[in-house]
Amino acid sequence: MGGCAEVxxxxxxxxxxxxxxxxxxxxxxGSRQQFKTVxxxxxxxxxxxxxxxxxxxxxxxxxxxxxxxxxxxxxYPVLDGENKYEIISIKADSVExxxxxxxxxxxxxxxxxxxxxxxxxxxxxxxxxxxxDTFFGIYVQNGLNCTIENNQVIAVGKGGEQQNGxxxxxxxxEGMRIIRNTVTxxxxxxxxxxxxxxxxxxxxxxxxxxxxxxxMFSNDDTYVSNVFENNGSGVSIMFxxxxxxxxxxxxxxxxxxxxxxxxxxxxxxxxxxxYFSKNTSAIYMEGANRIEMRRNTxxxxxxxxxxxxxxxxxxxxxxxFIGNTFDVGTNGSLVLNRFINNYWDKYEGYDLDKNKIGDIxxxxxxxxxxxxxxxxxxxxxxxxxxxxxxxxxxKIMPTLTPENLKDQAPLMKKAF
Amino acid sequence: MKKIIKYVIFDILxxxxxxxxxxxxxxxxxxxxxxxxxxxxxLLSLLSIILIVVPLxxxxxxxxxxxxxxxxxxxxxxxxxxxxxxxxxxxxGLASSLAIAFFIGVGIPVLIYQANIIGFTMxxxxxxxxxxFVAIAMLATVRTRDKAKGIGVAIMLWLYFSLxxxxxxLFLLFQFADYPLDKLMIGVTALNPIDLGRILILLQLxxxxxxxxxxxxxxxxxxxxxxxxxxxxxxxLWIALxxxxxxxxFNSKDL
Numbered sequence: 001m002g003g004c005a006e007v008x009x010x011x012x013x014x015x016x017x018x019x020x021x022x023x024x025x026x027x028x029x030g031s032r033q034q035f036k037t038v039x040x041x042x043x044x045x046x047x048x049x050x051x052x053x054x055x056x057x058x059x060x061x062x063x064x065x066x067x068x069x070x071x072x073x074x075x076y077p078v079l080d081g082e083n084k085y086e087i088i089s090i091k092a093d094s095v096e097x098x099x100x101x102x103x104x105x106x107x108x109x110x111x112x113x114x115x116x117x118x119x120x121x122x123x124x125x126x127x128x129x130x131x132x133d134t135f136f137g138i139y140v141q142n143g144l145n146c147t148i149e150n151n152q153v154i155a156v157g158k159g160g161e162q163q164n165g166x167x168x169x170x171x172x173x174e175g176m177r178i179i180r181n182t183v184t185x186x187x188x189x190x191x192x193x194x195x196x197x198x199x200x201x202x203x204x205x206x207x208x209x210x211x212x213x214x215x216m217f218s219n220d221d222t223y224v225s226n227v228f229e230n231n232g233s234g235v236s237i238m239f240x241x242x243x244x245x246x247x248x249x250x251x252x253x254x255x256x257x258x259x260x261x262x263x264x265x266x267x268x269x270x271x272x273x274x275y276f277s278k279n280t281s282a283i284y285m286e287g288a289n290r291i292e293m294r295r296n297t298x299x300x301x302x303x304x305x306x307x308x309x310x311x312x313x314x315x316x317x318x319x320x321f322i323g324n325t326f327d328v329g330t331n332g333s334l335v336l337n338r339f340i341n342n343y344w345d346k347y348e349g350y351d352l353d354k355n356k357i358g359d360i361x362x363x364x365x366x367x368x369x370x371x372x373x374x375x376x377x378x379x380x381x382x383x384x385x386x387x388x389x390x391x392x393x394x395k396i397m398p399t400l401t402p403e404n405l406k407d408q409a410p411l412m413k414k415a416f
Numbered sequence: 417m418k419k420i421i422k423y424v425i426f427d428i429l430x431x432x433x434x435x436x437x438x439x440x441x442x443x444x445x446x447x448x449x450x451x452x453x454x455x456x457x458x459l460l461s462l463l464s465i466i467l468i469v470v471p472l473x474x475x476x477x478x479x480x481x482x483x484x485x486x487x488x489x490x491x492x493x494x495x496x497x498x499x500x501x502x503x504x505x506x507x508x509g510l511a512s513s514l515a516i517a518f519f520i521g522v523g524i525p526v527l528i529y530q531a532n533i534i535g536f537t538m539x540x541x542x543x544x545x546x547x548x549f550v551a552i553a554m555l556a557t558v559r560t561r562d563k564a565k566g567i568g569v570a571i572m573l574w575l576y577f578s579l580x581x582x583x584x585x586l587f588l589l590f591q592f593a594d595y596p597l598d599k600l601m602i603g604v605t606a607l608n609p610i611d612l613g614r615i616l617i618l619l620q621l622x623x624x625x626x627x628x629x630x631x632x633x634x635x636x637x638x639x640x641x642x643x644x645x646x647x648x649x650x651x652x653l654w655i656a657l658x659x660x661x662x663x664x665x666f667n668s669k670d671l
Contacts, residue, residue, distance in 0.1 A: 256632055323457070374593070375589050376598075376630045377598050380601045380611075382618060383463065383464075383614060384614065385579050386583050388464075
């Protein structure tokens with residue numbers, strides 16, 4: 001009868017779990033409830049309890065969450081920071097904040113006041129919130145395994161870079177999941193500094209003052225299926241290693257210092273399936289090493305690729321270049337990168353053996369793009385007869401353009 | 417004066433060269449629009465036609481026409497007519513028939529395929545360029561009595577405006593690269609109607625590449641109402657000044 005005893009034992013343990021769960025209380029907060037303020041509700045809650053906040057308007061100054069509780073808002077109760085306070089400060093593990101409308105945090109140039117700030121905690125979830133007119137939106141400092149999901153972060157301030165914080169800001173964190181958020185009007189939409197092993201998935205970052213996404217010193221991160229549109233200067237990835245980028249959209253980042261994506265001092269990156277359209281420069285690379293780019297689409301950009309001579313071992317394979325004013329721009333004659341099997345709509349070669357690969361190499365750097373790189377004012381001669389003539393002669397006998405920058409096997413038809 | 421204009425237009429139509437020119441423009445515009453998969457790409461190809469072919473045909477045809485009608489002009493001068501009226505009606509006849517040819521040849525296809533602000537700019541620039549090169553041709557003919565020399569001058573002028581001038585600008589850019597030339601460049605473009613027309617169209621067409629720093633400087637100027645008005649004014653000056661000079665010269669010319 002040993003088996004029966006075992007079953008009993010398991011049942012006993014299960015019931016223990018059940019009773020433990022049943023002990024988690026629900027604490028209602030609202031104008032007609034027992035607790036009138038969220039602060040009082042949180043104070044009354046024990047570890048594991050749920051504080052359920054009715055719709056309404058709450059001025060709670062700074063809400064401190066110091067224990068593992070779940071804070072849920074029904075129909076978006078408003079938490080107002082009166083332009084003075086940080087609104088929610090999370091300083092405990094496994095906290096969840098869900099369904100609030102958080103408005104008007106304080107602004108400060110000394111402290112990074114935020115709508116929601118997570119301090120040194122793990123497994124925190126912040127989801128389904130609306131943040132409006134906050135200095136920093138959601139700020140994670142020293143977080144581990146936190147989830148930031150389905151929030152709308154909107155800055156209303158018209159201030160420049162200094163009067164405006166970042167939408168979602170992560171610092172010194174690991175294992176972050178940033179999913180399906182929308183960020184508008186902040187300094188940087190999403191900002192990562194010293195963040196490792198994290199994923200950014202299905203976010204929309206539009207019309208931010210500086211960058212849609214900004215990486216600094218963050219390694220082993222992946223971002224997938226995000227939309228970066230109309231930001232001050234696009235997306236910037238700096239001093240980071242082993243970043244993977246899949247299926248992102250980079251659109252309409254216009255201006256002199258605006259890039260679809262800026263890659264500076266990064267190495268071992270991988271980019272696939274991204275779509276760049278209508279950017280002044282779709283990709284600007286400086287000091288980038290061992291980057292692989294496959295199956296990306298560059299359409300209607302000013303420059304599809306600006307690759308400085310300081311880059312090495314960058315591989316471009318099976319990308320589509322369509323309708324760009326200039327395909328590739330560079331600043332020197334040293335080429336340590338490889339272009340192969342890309343589709344270039346400006347390619348004028350032929351395919352005699354019908355293997356769908358052009359028989360002569362394509363040189364994506366035109367003479368005029370070299371001239372413009374050196375003398376920007378020469379842009380005024382764009383599409384003149386003399387420039388076309390120069391480009392044609394240069395194509396036949398390269399003198400100024402780097403001899404080795406060419407696609408040995410360009411595709412005759414689109415790569416995909 | 418009306419009668420002379422009418423006569424000139426009829427004479428040109430009978431000449432058939434303008435008819436061929438119209439058909440050529442019409443054929444190339446329709447081909448360009450049906451070949452390219454996107455309409456804006458078609459506009460780009462059309463841009464080269466407008467900037468190279470239109471000035472060339474206009475300047476050479478006008479030059480030859482004015483030389484060939486020298487006897488007709490002499491006959492008119494012997495009548496009680498003002499020389500100014502004769503010269504201006506010759507100009508009006510030439511300019512209007514060539515402008516109409518351009519409008520039928522390029523304007524109608526553009527209106528069919530790309531009836532937007534870019535298309536309208538293109539038509540306006542093309543028509544203005546047509547008239548400008550008629551005026552320049554007439555200045556060239558009135559200065560030289562010899563027909564061969566006159567046609568040579570016309571070809572040289574076309575070469576200058578469509579090629580040499582830009583080469584000169586490029587040279588200038590290389591030589592003075594250390595100085596901020598962006599503002600100066602705007603002024604320099606006013607010295608060449610083809611450049612002015614090209615930039616007016618390009619600013620509508622290819623925004624992303626022009627939006628770099630220099631592009632922004634140009635856009636700041638040409639994109640504003642003042643810039644637009646002054647570049648339109650510059651183009652009109654390109655019609656008015658050669659015409660005024662040639663009329664003055666024709667008035668005192670020993671025929």
